[in-house]
Amino acid sequence: MPAHDHHTPHDHAGHAHGHGHSHGFATGTRAFAIATLINLAYTVLEAGYGFWTDSLALLSDALHNFGDVLGLSMAWAAASMARRAPTERHTYGWRRATLLSPLGNALLLVGFSGALGWEAVRRFSSPPEIPPMPIIVVASIGIAINLGAAWLMRDGHGGHSHSHDLNRRGAFLHLIGDAAVSLAAVLAGLGMLWFDWRWLDPATALLVAVVVAVTATRLLRDAFEAAMDAVPRHVDQSAVHAWLADQPGVHAVHHLHIWSLGAGEIALTAHLVRPATDDHDAFLDTVVHGLDEKFGINHPTLQIEHGRACEHDRHDRAPHGMVPRD
Secondary structure, three states: OOOOOEOOOEEOHHHHOOOOHHHHHHHHHHHHHHHHHHHHHHHHHHHHHHHHHOOHHHHHHHHHHHHHHHHHHHHHHHHHHHOOOOOOOOOOOOOOHHHHHHHHHHHHHHHHHHHHHHHHHHHHOOOOOOOHHHHHHHHHHHHHHHHHHHHHOOOOHHHOOOOOOHHHHHHHHHHHHHHHHHHHHHHHHHHHHHHOOOOHHHHHHHHHHHHHHHHHHHHHHHHHHHHOOOOOOOOOHHHHHHHHHOOOOOOEEEEEEEEEEEOOEEEEEEEEEOOOOOOHHHHHHHHHHHHHHHHOOOEEEEEEEOOOOOOHHHHOOOHHHOOOOO
8 A cells, every 4th residue: 555645634623613612611601500509599498398388299309409409510510611721631621521411410310210200109009198389389480490590501592502512401401300390290289289189299200200211311322422422413424424525636535533522512533535735725624614514513633645545544454354444
């Protein structure tokens, strides 16, 4: 295989960072702080009313909300860590903290849904007497608080897109789940108030437990894949490969890797075999902007090779002549 004259890797990540990422991080951190503090205040309020009325339903929901406060605190901490500047040792900074936090967040959701389901099943045999009005009033407040906090976590809040930020998505799902729990509590309270249907308390709790468990399982799957550097689900790697191969002068594309850096940043590395080099910088600028506009890949690093094949394939071969898949 002929040797190649390799250009120094040309990193155009700077182009992708001119879209207000610093402002977006600051906005995201502030949203996490507000949501965490509001939910903590509501948890204290709900627990106080639970002790005052001796309502196990309110106390159980307060415990659930306290777990959510812990999850939001983890997301808040991750968003704060992601703002730390890169260092010689951590050259990407601490962005990947926003990928680790959803793992813990999802595990908390799974744990609480299991506990909620167990308690619901236990109560079916002998539903306790619960005063309905405190449940209705306090749970209604919970709906407003959780939906308001979820609004702070919505995609694109503050002029910055977070549609693929798992950390923010985990917090958003947490808050929507809390609003659903509060809504179920309101409905159960109304049923108990109007019809004395005490079985509504465990029935609605069991339904919410199932919904939360399914949501948490999906989040856990996506967070695990991101932590393992899987290609983000919204990115079609085959389409990216075909688009790169179709660029002017490109003869082949090798070693294409796409993964999430966290907080909405998608990284890519690739070797492009391209003998013509007269328009080297202009070509790279066009490709970098195209990757961002077409696929949302905003942190690409491209290596141009002059030959018509990739010399690295020879060195990367596995035993028995097997070539690892890119």
